[in-house]
Amino acid sequence: MKIDIERISKIYSRPKKADHVVLKDVSFSIEAGDFVVILGESGCGKTTLLNLLAGLELPTSGAIHVDGQKIEGIHPSRSILFQQPALIPWLNVKENVSYGCKIRGDIKELDYRVNQFLEIMGLAGFSQSKPSQLSLGMAQRVCLARALVGHPRALLLDEPFASLDTFTQAHIQEELVNLWLSEQFTAVFVTHDIDEAIRLGTKIILLGGDPANITDIFKINEDYPRDRNHKRFKEIRVKILDRFKNAYLAKRSLV
Ligand SMILES: Nc1ncnc2c1ncn2[C@@H]1O[C@H](COP(=O)(O)OP(=O)(O)O)[C@@H](O)[C@H]1O
Numbered sequence: 001m002k003i004d005i006e007r008i009s010k011i012y013s014r015p016k017k018a019d020h021v022v023l024k025d026v027s028f029s030i031e032a033g034d035f036v037v038i039l040g041e042s043g044c045g046k047t048t049l050l051n052l053l054a055g056l057e058l059p060t061s062g063a064i065h066v067d068g069q070k071i072e073g074i075h076p077s078r079s080i081l082f083q084q085p086a087l088i089p090w091l092n093v094k095e096n097v098s099y100g101c102k103i104r105g106d107i108k109e110l111d112y113r114v115n116q117f118l119e120i121m122g123l124a125g126f127s128q129s130k131p132s133q134l135s136l137g138m139a140q141r142v143c144l145a146r147a148l149v150g151h152p153r154a155l156l157l158d159e160p161f162a163s164l165d166t167f168t169q170a171h172i173q174e175e176l177v178n179l180w181l182s183e184q185f186t187a188v189f190v191t192h193d194i195d196e197a198i199r200l201g202t203k204i205i206l207l208g209g210d211p212a213n214i215t216d217i218f219k220i221n222e223d224y225p226r227d228r229n230h231k232r233f234k235e236i237r238v239k240i241l242d243r244f245k246n247a248y249l250a251k252r253s254l255v
């Protein structure tokens with residue numbers, strides 16, 4: 001899925017205060033099959049941007065096109081994974097994974113697809129478990145299986161692994177990359193974690209400023225799984241930290 005973001009701005013109005021311009025004139029393109037990471041500090045507007053790509057919100061001005069069609073709301077071809085696993089507590093794992101497809105009437109080979117994803121995610125033995133019986137990492141795996149079982153063309157991820165411990169994070173990051181390589185969806189992954197960005201992305205887009213805009217783009221062609229001590233990654237890490245430091249100093253000198 002090719003995604004074109006064309007001069008979008010997002011402004012929130014606030015009672016008794018000036019309007020809050022979160023994003024201003026942001027433009028960039030995401031090629032089909034890319035793994036794009038949007039990296040920025042907390043509060044800079046990453047979730048706002050991802051919600052616009054999902055169609056959960058609409059831009060105040062500008063437009064987003066997917067394969068030439070303007071986004072005017074949510075669509076099952078673009079799946080979303082949030083920071084916290086949001087599962088239906090009274091349904092078991094298998095029912096949770098199949099729920100969205102069932103509601104939409106997308107039931108062709110659904111049982112086979114659900115079992116396949118539960119197997120890939122190492123959840124086959126937990127298909128009858130309720131969400132309350134799962135660890136956070138397992139619950140997020142269920143959400144990932146649910147997000148992919150309908151074979152979306154794009155997967156939008158909003159800091160989905162931020163609450164997981166380092167080890168679980170490393171495993172699930174690798175599983176996500178393997179799924180992306182085999183399923184060939186376009187991935188847009190929001191994070192504030194530089195190492196996570198370097199481990200995952202074919203392209204890292206830095207978001208910063210107030211209102212936020214793109215401050216830099218890094219392309220990474222290295223194979224997976226990636227070694228975080230690779231020379232190229234060290235260089236990119238230093239460059240990204242430099243950009244953030246400069247932006248921080250510039251902001252402080254204005255105060
Ligand atoms: N629905 C909303 N109404 C008003 N302000 C919002 C809304 N959503 C986000 N914001 C504001 O937009 C800014 C960016 O928020 P967000 O996109 O959540 O940042 P991030 O995900 O990078 O932490 C914040 O200052 C936040 O308060």
Ligand SMILES: [Mg+2]
Nearest residue numbers: 043046047048
């Ligand atoms: Mg956010």
